[in-house]
Amino acid sequence: MTNLPELPIRALLLSGASLLAACNSAPPVERAAVEVIAGNRETALVYLQPGQQYRDIAAALLNDPAAAWQLAELNSGRAARAGEVIAVPLQPVNPTSVYSDGYRTLPILCYHRFTARSRASHQLELTAAAFEQQLRYLVENQYQFLSFAEVADILRQGQPIPDRAVVLTIDDGYASVYDVAWPLLQKYQARATVFIYTDFIGAGAALNWSQLQTMAKSGLIEIQSHGKSHTSLSRLPQDESPDAYSMRLLAEVTGSREQFQRHLGVAPVHLSYPYGNSSETAVRTLQQAGYQLAATVTRGDNTTLSNPYLLHRTMIYDHHDMDDFAGFVQGFKRAPLH
Known part of the structure; x- marks a missing residue:
């Protein structure tokens, strides 16, 4: 100095x-x-x-x-x-996020549905009390909530992983996101990315476009794509040929983008794979369509060297307790480097 x-x-x-x-x-x-x-x-x-x-x-x-x-x-x-x-x-500190005693990872959590009732009805549903307990833990332990746009900066622009960083994602687009989770996210000023499949929006159990617009305008919530119809983006038996598979993928990717443009005024640039399923063809289709990041539901570490189209996420289930949760958001792996 x-x-x-x-x-x-x-x-x-x-x-x-x-x-x-x-x-x-x-x-x-x-x-x-x-x-x-x-x-x-x-x-x-x-x-x-x-x-x-x-x-x-x-x-x-x-x-x-x-x-x-x-x-x-x-x-x-x-x-x-x-x-x-x-x-x-004035330049990023340690953009690799690798230290002499280990390396930083970026925990990405995946939620689906929420309920105001005292008990969840199935494993993918989380009570408001449980969700608030998790948010409180993150705030009290000084975690930084990152958007997927900031994850893109880390993986594509050479930014380091912040200390105590976490990414909250919510898949599908159920109405309980707005009714139950959204007030808590506002209370704790917790940023989150909601991945929606556009054919579902406006259905009885789903969010509507007005609710999505409200959350997006807040600056706390990022709305991104979960495809058009929630069909798996890996190859299926009904895909009679590679060309048929490619055409189906393109329809899923571009179809959802058209709905985003019409209702939110912006095209999505990140996607979570329905069922977490991907393929080399799916990745190539997303790249060609201008997507920057894509996430699976495979648990694992995300480092600065992770494939931006195969990000790992940890599914949050109703049976997880706070000890489980604390382990999920542990963002430093000790591994002495020689």
């Missing part, structure tokens, strides 16, 4: 009022400016003013308050204190 060239002037980059306004819509609170005293293309040195935290500096210099963990990691985990000089990474 001592070899960093001194900047020509002490740079006051962003006032506290502007910084807070960029982070949220609350009335701005005046705070000290962010003062950069030296830097190069990779790192800046910042003199901390009273009241400044890593989130403030990350918002000002990285345009992302959630990147505060990278500042903490680069500064050996020590707390931000006024009067000290900290290093701010």
Whole structure:
């Protein structure tokens, strides 16, 4: 750090009022400016003013308050204190997420249905009480909820996996997502990705487009594709030839995109495979159609080197307890590297 060239002037980059306004819509609170005293293309040195935290500096210099963990990691985990000089990474810290004692993984959880009743009616249904207990655990343990767009940044743009990151996904598009899960996601400000198959939307037990629009506009919920009809995207016995199979895949992928464009004004770029089934042909079809990520329901680790079209997810069942859940979201694998 001592070899960093001194900047020509002490740079006051962003006032506290502007910084807070960029982070949220609350009335701005005046705070000290962010003062950069030296830097190069990779790192800046910042003199901390009273009241400044890593989130403030990350918002000002990285345009992302959630990147505060990278500042903490680069500064050996020590707390931000006024009067000290900290290093701010202007490039991703450890984009491989591999460390001397192990590596980070990205837990992706998969939910389906919810109920306000005290007991679930089947294993893919989760009570509101159980879901809230899981969300509370994640918030109290300072997990960062990532969208699939942020997962794409990790896998396609060389961003590191954040400390204590988790991805919540909900498949199919049942109405209970809006009636039961959505109020809890708002309460805990937990981001989630809802994967819908468009032929189901508007049916008796399903979400409708108005509800999907409401959730999408919130900024908390990302709506993505689960196909058109929930038909498996692996080859089926009725696919009489490779060409017939390819045509069916294309109909599933493009058919759902047309509905998204019509009702949500945007085409999906991520997909969860119905039943978790995929194939090389399905992956190639998604790539050609412009999809960036696709997820299975095969449990396993997601690393920075994972195949973006075969992401692992952990299914959440009614019988899972909190010990199970804590294990599912453990995002660091200890494996000393030599």
